[in-house]
Amino acid sequence: MEATFYTYCAWAGGVLIVLQVGLQLFGIFDGDADINTDVDTDGLGDTDGHGDLFFGILSFKALTAFTAFFGLTGLSLMDGDTTRAARISISIGVGFISMLIIAWLMRGLHRLGSDGSVNVQRALGRAGTVYLRIPGAGSGRGKVTMELGGRTMELEAFTDESEIATGERVSVVAVDDGGVVKVARA
Numbered sequence: 001m002e003a004t005f006y007t008y009c010a011w012a013g014g015v016l017i018v019l020q021v022g023l024q025l026f027g028i029f030d031g032d033a034d035i036n037t038d039v040d041t042d043g044l045g046d047t048d049g050h051g052d053l054f055f056g057i058l059s060f061k062a063l064t065a066f067t068a069f070f071g072l073t074g075l076s077l078m079d080g081d082t083t084r085a086a087r088i089s090i091s092i093g094v095g096f097i098s099m100l101i102i103a104w105l106m107r108g109l110h111r112l113g114s115d116g117s118v119n120v121q122r123a124l125g126r127a128g129t130v131y132l133r134i135p136g137a138g139s140g141r142g143k144v145t146m147e148l149g150g151r152t153m154e155l156e157a158f159t160d161e162s163e164i165a166t167g168e169r170v171s172v173v174a175v176d177d178g179g180v181v182k183v184a185r186a
Helices: 002-025 053-057 060-078 084-112
Strands: 127-132 142-148 151-158 169-175 181-185
Touching: 002 060, 002 084, 060 084, 127 151, 142 169
Parallel strands: 151 181
Antiparallel strands: 127 142, 127 169, 142 151, 169 181
């Protein structure tokens, strides 16, 4: 009876792991079906990655790994001279360790991802160069280039000062809701 239980756990966990990997390879299972408790604490739309520890570990992948390794460990200990309590304890321990390892690996893989978007609000206070002249007194818009988020960005800009010619250095003094920057000579 005990061996049957371990066998079912090993098969169920193993089959689910193979299905997850196969579905991810074909793009059917996105791999983000885990419980996410991260909170946006600074209001910038990003999360700080400080979700609840328990729910950070608890995921479908981690539970699948626990089940598979629990069953495999239990089966491997059946032929030895360990007691039932020792087999169960060791199997739970190995399953829990495998769950922690999978959670750690998934967290590491998740940190590698990037959506590639740049928050224009972070341009505030940064210097740039006028790319297309900026008409004076807010009468029109031009363009500035600046490094933002690790890449060179071209942003629409206006100024309350007199006209700013192409090639002049400017500093961003404000950003409106549409992502247009207000600049002043640097």
